Amino acid sequence: MLVSISGIAPDFDGLGLIVDKITGLTNFYFQYHHYIGHSIFSALFISTVATLLANSQKFTVCLLSFILVHVHILFDVIGSKSPDGYQWPIYYLYPVNSEYGLTWSGQWELNAWQNNVIMLCLLLGCVYYAVTKKITFLEVFSSKLNREAFKMYSKYGGKST
Numbered sequence: 510m511l512v513s514i515s516g517i518a519p520d521f522d523g524l525g526l527i528v529d530k531i532t533g534l535t536n537f538y539f540q541y542h543h544y545i546g547h548s549i550f551s552a553l554f555i556s557t558v559a560t561l562l563a564n565s566q567k568f569t570v571c572l573l574s575f576i577l578v579h580v581h582i583l584f585d586v587i588g589s590k591s592p593d594g595y596q597w598p599i600y601y602l603y604p605v606n607s608e609y610g611l612t613w614s615g616q617w618e619l620n621a622w623q624n625n626v627i628m629l630c631l632l633l634g635c636v637y638y639a640v641t642k643k644i645t646f647l648e649v650f651s652s653k654l655n656r657e658a659f660k661m662y663s664k665y666g667g668k669s670t
Contacts, residue, residue: 515574522546
């Protein structure tokens with residue numbers, strides 16, 4: 510669970526969008542998204558926090574968290590261009606250097622077919638994993654909730670667990 514959360518943690522810097530929408534006066538989203546959570550320092554921070562929260566396998570949690578933050582950053586570099594063509598750079602060295610931004614000239618749009626294919630493959634992988642291992646994302650919230658979901662699946666889907 511900690512490793513999974515580490516993979517989405519870089520986008521916590523995008524929560525400023527909520528404040529921007531509520532107040533209509535701020536611009537936190539564009540000021541801080543791809544800065545605070547998308548740097549080498551945030552990767553170190555996120556993996557350290559995950560390690561401190563882990564009850565076991567601390568080295569594995571640290572390593573996988575660090576790697577997953579970088580996978581997140583990589584996919585943002587290759588596939589998060591806006592529909593108007595703006596390439597949103599990743600400020601990997603922020604706050605030490607807020608001038609250097611990572612971009613890639615071949616970056617595709619966020620809603621491009623490549624992202625849809627990647628999402629579909631990951632979704633199919635999750636379904637396969639859920640069916641074969643009887644574990645879904647619901648396990649993050651509650652083991653009982655996960656079991657109940659499979660009981661419902663058995664009841665209405667016609668398959669026994």
